Amino acid sequence: MVLLILSILTAVFLLWSSKKQSIYYAxxxxxxxxxxxxxxxxxFD
Structure with a gap:
């Protein structure tokens, strides 16, 4: 369950990202x- 949530969260952050992000944001x-x-x-545990 935790891995699924973290995977979805990572995918959302990747979709929101762009090449012109500030270094502090990344x-x-x-x-x-x-x-x-x-x-x-x-x-969850």
Whole structure:
């Protein structure tokens, strides 16, 4: 369940992305994905 949610979330972020994003926007989402994963693991397990 967690992997499915994270996969969908990643796909949505990829669809929203563009090549002209700021570096801070990109690095925020790269660093936020493991945090989302942890929160989902704690919530669902």
């Amino acid at each position: 690095s925020f989402w790269v660093e936020a994905l493991p945090v989302f994963w942890l929160v989902l693991m704690l919530f």
